Amino acid sequence: MxxxxxxxxxxxxxxxxxxxxxxxxxxxxxxxxDPAAAAAWILPFGLERTVSYxxxxxxxxxxxxxxxxxxxxxxxxxxxxxxxxYGVATIAPTDLSxxxxxxxxxxxxxxxxGAMMDAGKFPLILxxxxxxxxxxxxxxxxxxxxxxxxxHFDAHADLRDGYDGEHYSHAAALRRCLDFPQVRLVSxxxxxxxxxxxxxxxxxxxxxxxxxxxxxMRRAGWTAEDVAKAVGTGPVYxxxxxxxxxxxxxxxxxxxxxxxLDWDDVMQVLLAVRKNNPQFVGADVVxxxxxxxxxxxxxxxxxxxxxILSLCCxxxxxxxxxxxxxx
Ligand SMILES: [Mn+2]
Numbered sequence: 001m002x003x004x005x006x007x008x009x010x011x012x013x014x015x016x017x018x019x020x021x022x023x024x025x026x027x028x029x030x031x032x033x034d035p036a037a038a039a040a041w042i043l044p045f046g047l048e049r050t051v052s053y054x055x056x057x058x059x060x061x062x063x064x065x066x067x068x069x070x071x072x073x074x075x076x077x078x079x080x081x082x083x084x085x086y087g088v089a090t091i092a093p094t095d096l097s098x099x100x101x102x103x104x105x106x107x108x109x110x111x112x113x114g115a116m117m118d119a120g121k122f123p124l125i126l127x128x129x130x131x132x133x134x135x136x137x138x139x140x141x142x143x144x145x146x147x148x149x150x151x152h153f154d155a156h157a158d159l160r161d162g163y164d165g166e167h168y169s170h171a172a173a174l175r176r177c178l179d180f181p182q183v184r185l186v187s188x189x190x191x192x193x194x195x196x197x198x199x200x201x202x203x204x205x206x207x208x209x210x211x212x213x214x215x216x217m218r219r220a221g222w223t224a225e226d227v228a229k230a231v232g233t234g235p236v237y238x239x240x241x242x243x244x245x246x247x248x249x250x251x252x253x254x255x256x257x258x259x260x261l262d263w264d265d266v267m268q269v270l271l272a273v274r275k276n277n278p279q280f281v282g283a284d285v286v287x288x289x290x291x292x293x294x295x296x297x298x299x300x301x302x303x304x305x306x307x308i309l310s311l312c313c314x315x316x317x318x319x320x321x322x323x324x325x326x327x
Contacts, residue, residue, distance in 0.1 A: 015041075015115075016092040018065075023090030025083060025306065026069035035089035040313045041121040042305075043112060044093040047105050047128045050169045054254040056289030061093060061126040063290035064305060067298035071306050077271075077317040078310065086122075086313035102168035106135030113282065114139035122313050124305065127286030129254070130158060131168050133239045134176035140282050141180040144235045148281070150177055150185050151231050151273060153244035153266065155257035157193040157212065159200055170254075170287075174239070175200070184209045186230045188269055189244035189261045191215040215259055224272035234278035238308060240285045242301055252297035253287050263300070270311055280312035 017023070020032035024042045027033070035041070044061030051057060073081040091112075099105035109125070113136045116123040125136050141148050152158075152174060159178075163171035177183055185204075190212050193201070204210040211230045213222050243253040246260035285308070288301045311317070 018090045018092050020089070022065075024065055024068045024088055025071060025073065027083070027088070031084070033087035033089065038087035038089040039122055040086055040088045040309050041116050041123055042088060042090040043116065043123055043125045044091065045096070045109055045125050045128045045132055046093065047096050047099075047132050049102060049105070049129065050131045050164070050166045050171075051129055051254050052164060052169070052171065054289055056252075056291075057127060057129045057254055057287055059290050060128060060286070060288035060301075063298040064126050064285070064288060064302050065090065067295065067302035068306065070299060071303050075306070075310060077319050078314065079318060079320055082310040082314040083306070085315055086309070088309060102131060102166065106132065106138070106168060109135035110139045114142070117143055117282070122280065122309075123282045124309060125282075125284040126305070127284060127288075129170045130154075130173040130239075130241050130286045131166075131170040132286065133173045133284055134168065134179070136282065136284055137177045137183065137237060137239075138180065140235075140237050141183055144281060145182055147182050147184070147235070148180075149231055149234065149236050150174070150183060150239055151227075151236055152185055152187040152239045152241075153189050153261070154187060154239075154241040155189060155192050155215070155243040155260055156241070156255065157187060157190050157197055157201065158241075159197040159210075160194060161200070177239075178204065178209060186211045186213070186227065188213045188227055189215045189218075189265075191259050192257050215261060218261065218265055224268040227269050228272035228276050231273050231276070231278065233276055235281045236273070236278045237281055238283035238312070240283065240304065240308070241287045242285065242304075243287055245300070250297055250300065252289055252291045252294050254289050255287075266304070267307065270307065271317065274311045274317070277316070283308050283312060
């Protein structure tokens with residue numbers, strides 16, 4: 001179906017939506033909200049242009065959506081099916097080959113994310129390579145001149161000032177986001193940074209614009225609550241590169257790294273951030289490069305997306321008393 005979204009900047013933005021049974025979570029019948037009534041909109045944006053090692057990120061959105069049909073709607077953190085508290089709809093993927101270079105693709109993404117926000121929706125962008133994040137963040141930052149914190153999960157700092165001659169490289173994703181002066185960065189899971197990034201990182205650390213929670217210190221050096229304190233109460237945008245997960249858990253990504261986060265590391269951080277009740281304004285999940293037969297990776301990312309949506313758009317989690325589960 002098609003839905004016209006009227007916004008101030010873009011009075012006739014058109015979005016085509018996937019039928020709900022084909023979209024994220026595969027909602028059917030009475031469970032499926034009309035897109036206009038859904039608080040969260042999924043935007044598939046499988047751009048794959050500046051990848052430097054393994055390819056395949058362009059197939060990410062479709063794999064996430066397909067795997068999401070296997071994700072159980074009931075979530076024990078809420079002891080309910082939290083999706084019904086906010087509602088989700090999925091925009092139909094478009095042909096990204098029409099964009100001849102990164103600036104064109106980023107401008108298109110910025111316009112789409114901006115239109116989603118102006119329509120009052122929470123945008124979740126499915127990548128695609130990490131190089132797309134600055135396009136989405138530009139739209140979000142423009143609407144939050146008072147300040148924007150990016151909660152960034154990744155193996156890589158991505159603070160290079162360009163890479164392989166590409167200003168908007170995936171390896172420069174967060175550097176380009178920090179081009180916007182109101183943006184600050186809290187990175188979690190980092191275990192790959194280059195010598196050339198250190199001076200910038202050190203300067204911006206002094207300016208309180210960059211804070212890194214190194215993966216190697218996750219069991220001994222910092223807690224989820226420390227991350228939540230650094231993030232604050234928002235506005236918060238989540239940029240999640242799936243290579244933040246350990247390479248054993250997430251081999252299906254272009255540049256996997258050992259020594260990474262496990263599922264519960266990530267969940268504890270997200271939950272601690274949620275407990276501070278920040279203003280969540282958008283998210284992207286990038287760099288899934290599906291591998292035939294490793295459907296566990298696709299499923300992990302689909303479940304991650306559902307948790308992010310429920311934490312950002314749903315009520316505060318209200319888990320049962322685990323010592324006496326209410327059955
Ligand atoms: Mn990465």
